[in-house]
Amino acid sequence: MSAPPSxxxxxxxxxxxxxxxxxxxxxxxxxxxxxxxxxxxxxxxAPVHVLVIPRGRYVSLADFSATASDxxxxxxxxxxxxxxxxxxxxxxxYRALTNMGPEGGQEVPxxxxxxxxxxxxxxxxxxxxxxxGxxxxxxMGAGAER
Ligand code: 5GP
Numbered sequence: 749m750s751a752p753p754s755x756x757x758x759x760x761x762x763x764x765x766x767x768x769x770x771x772x773x774x775x776x777x778x779x780x781x782x783x784x785x786x787x788x789x790x791x792x793x794a795p796v797h798v799l800v801i802p803r804g805r806y807v808s809l810a811d812f813s814a815t816a817s818d819x820x821x822x823x824x825x826x827x828x829x830x831x832x833x834x835x836x837x838x839x840x841x842y843r844a845l846t847n848m849g850p851e852g853g854q855e856v857p858x859x860x861x862x863x864x865x866x867x868x869x870x871x872x873x874x875x876x877x878x879x880x881g882x883x884x885x886x887x888m889g890a891g892a893e894r
Contacts, residue, residue, distance in 0.1 A: 759805040765858035795866025806859040837865035838845025
């Protein structure tokens with residue numbers, strides 16, 4: 749496969765999620781189908797912390813959104829919603845998050861969405877209330893949630 753349109757390196761077939769997909773490393777799977785696999789994160793950051801990954805070889809959201817087929821994209825996101833629903837997260841709410849690239853904090857170079865739930869998750873980005881930059885005025889403005 750050629751380099752993904754993401755600034756990240758080409759897909760690395762030895763990454764940990766590729767090995768999980770091939771069954772070389774065990775995982776606690778929640779659901780799987782032809783498009784995606786959902787499994788519990790090994791180092792959970794919330795009472796529920798599940799990862800959803802596409803079966804296809806995509807490095808990041810940049811890569812997936814630009815090069816995956818429509819059925820792959822639909823199948824993947826339907827799995828994200830289905831897993832959240834079936835884990836009982838919809839009533840109280842949850843967070844779906846993806847890290848992309850160095851500033852996004854992505855560690856594993858196979859596209860994945862984190863699903864967090866089971867507790868109040870707090871601000872979306874740590875330290876956001878102290879952020880200086882575009883949007884800071886709005887955050888600090890009179891209507892801002894404290
Ligand atoms: P990232 O920082 O790339 O967005 O997230 C990578 C996630 O993968 C982390 O939350 C980390 O705990 C999880 N992870 C890393 N290695 C393994 C593993 O071998 N098994 C599972 N289930 N999760 C892993």
